Amino acid sequence: MNTRALSFVLNGRHLKLDIEPHRTLLEILRDDLGLIGTKEGCGTGDCGACTVLVEDEAICSCLLLAAEVDGKAVLTIEGLAPDGQLHPVQRAFIECGALQCGFCTPGMVLSTVALLRRSSQPTEQEIRDALAGNLCRCTGYDKIVLAVQAAAQEASHV
Amino acid sequence: MKRFDYYTPHSLAECVEILKSSKQAVPIAGGTDLIPKMKRTDRQADTLVSLRQLQELEGISRNGSLVIGAATRLSYILGQAEEAQVPAGLIDAIGFIGSRQIRNIATLGGNLCNAAPSADAAPPLLALDAHAVIANPSGERRIPLHSFFQAPGQTALMSGELLKQVELPRVGPNAGSCYLRHTPRERMDLAVVGVGVSLEVEQGAISSARIALGAVSPTPLLAEDAASELIGQQLTMEVLSNVAARAVDACSPIDDIRASAAYRRHLVMLLVKRATAVAYERAVASSGGEV
Numbered sequence: 502m503n504t505r506a507l508s509f510v511l512n513g514r515h516l517k518l519d520i521e522p523h524r525t526l527l528e529i530l531r532d533d534l535g536l537i538g539t540k541e542g543c544g545t546g547d548c549g550a551c552t553v554l555v556e557d558e559a560i561c562s563c564l565l566l567a568a569e570v571d572g573k574a575v576l577t578i579e580g581l582a583p584d585g586q587l588h589p590v591q592r593a594f595i596e597c598g599a600l601q602c603g604f605c606t607p608g609m610v611l612s613t614v615a616l617l618r619r620s621s622q623p624t625e626q627e628i629r630d631a632l633a634g635n636l637c638r639c640t641g642y643d644k645i646v647l648a649v650q651a652a653a654q655e656a657s658h659v
Numbered sequence: 660m661k662r663f664d665y666y667t668p669h670s671l672a673e674c675v676e677i678l679k680s681s682k683q684a685v686p687i688a689g690g691t692d693l694i695p696k697m698k699r700t701d702r703q704a705d706t707l708v709s710l711r712q713l714q715e716l717e718g719i720s721r722n723g724s725l726v727i728g729a730a731t732r733l734s735y736i737l738g739q740a741e742e743a744q745v746p747a748g749l750i751d752a753i754g755f756i757g758s759r760q761i762r763n764i765a766t767l768g769g770n771l772c773n774a775a776p777s778a779d780a781a782p783p784l785l786a787l788d789a790h791a792v793i794a795n796p797s798g799e800r801r802i803p804l805h806s807f808f809q810a811p812g813q814t815a816l817m818s819g820e821l822l823k824q825v826e827l828p829r830v831g832p833n834a835g836s837c838y839l840r841h842t843p844r845e846r847m848d849l850a851v852v853g854v855g856v857s858l859e860v861e862q863g864a865i866s867s868a869r870i871a872l873g874a875v876s877p878t879p880l881l882a883e884d885a886a887s888e889l890i891g892q893q894l895t896m897e898v899l900s901n902v903a904a905r906a907v908d909a910c911s912p913i914d915d916i917r918a919s920a921a922y923r924r925h926l927v928m929l930l931v932k933r934a935t936a937v938a939y940e941r942a943v944a945s946s947g948g949e950v
Contacts, residue, residue: 634758
């Protein structure tokens with residue numbers, strides 16, 4: 502087997518793995534590391550259910566070869582609430598009714614976290630643009646937008 | 660995906676040598692086109708050569724021309740738009756590509772090398788008179804971008820070659836550019852028609868112009884006859900209609916799952932008028948409204 506060493510930071514912890522280069526980051530997270538919060542919706546980068554943050558930027562983990570995160574910091578949905586305390590964005594989604602089946606939610610939440618880290622008071626259009634790569638079949642998006650606005654509003658009072 | 664050998668060369672020289680060594684060696688930058696193809700087994704590659712250690716392929720610089728490294732991520736170009744004075748038409752186009760997630764890993768070079776007839780970066784770059792700089796084991800060669808696209812999915816890159824950077828000539832303060840496209844969905848879609856326009860205005864009249872069309876011919880297309888109709892003209896509805904009609908004559912759209920050829924011609928007519936008008940307004944605005 503042709504493997505290579507992968508060394509990266511996952512949810513704040515340093516990890517070293519030996520992986521075959523054809524494995525995507527999504528496969529490593531779900532199949533090797535048991536982190537099943539990140540979902541596979543399409544496998545082609547169209548739905549965003551597989552969104553994770555790499556160096557604070559939202560990316561589709563189904564498209565990224567795991568080898569490409571060597572030396573980088575990765576955040577999955579599990580990394581947002583490490584000790585069980587929900588992240589403000591997660592609380593806002595719950596309080597605003599921004600999820601139904603929940604399948605798109607990890608990706609939506611992480612895209613939101615990435616947005617609010619770079620733009621603390623986004624306009625509605627900026628929110629919709631930032632979430633354009635995250636598809637939801639249940640909610641019709643409006644409550645998701647409200648949740649993002651609520652989270653931004655709450656953060657501005659901190 | 661099937662297994663492959665994977666390299667992360669630290670120099671461009673090392674990279675082109677690996678690419679030359681195997682017909683099935685493929686470079687990977689963002690991989691947003693390549694990985695889906697490999698998952699579908701549309702594309703077979705026994706060797707992937709990652710470009711992520713090649714700093715000389717990333718970044719935006721000016722040496723008279725604006726130089727954008729082929730492996731520069733789309734989101735980076737958007738973020739640098741103002742500081743690096745990236746022409747508006749190119750920024751328009753990049754903003755349409757994919758989603759935030761896609762733009763955070765996809766690259767400008769990847770959009771060009773994938774060579775879809777609908778590649779959004781192509782029409783504005785053609786309109787801006789871009790050149791492609793290609794690295795190979797003997798050094799480098801530089802070709803006008805319109806020679807880069809040869810057929811759907813096919814570029815002028817030969818075995819062992821890699822797109823290194825895209826160069827845009829300096830634009831004056833009286834220049835404006837625009838890219839518009841039509842897609843059935845608001846986001847995350849392929850252009851049914853794309854139009855890129857770049858022009859310069861002096862004393863109210865257009866002194867130079869280039870118009871390029873995407874998704875209406877096997878490769879992105881320069882509409883030279885249409886653009887020449889703009890020279891020396893003030894922008895009137897009549898001039899716009901004339902230019903748009905010439906652009907429609909230049910294209911050869913097909914019927915496909917996204918649109919009929921007739922609808923594409925209609926869109927070319929509309930979007931050439933709109934993009935030309937926007938490019939003109941931008942040229943006037945950027946020159947301080949004095950032309």
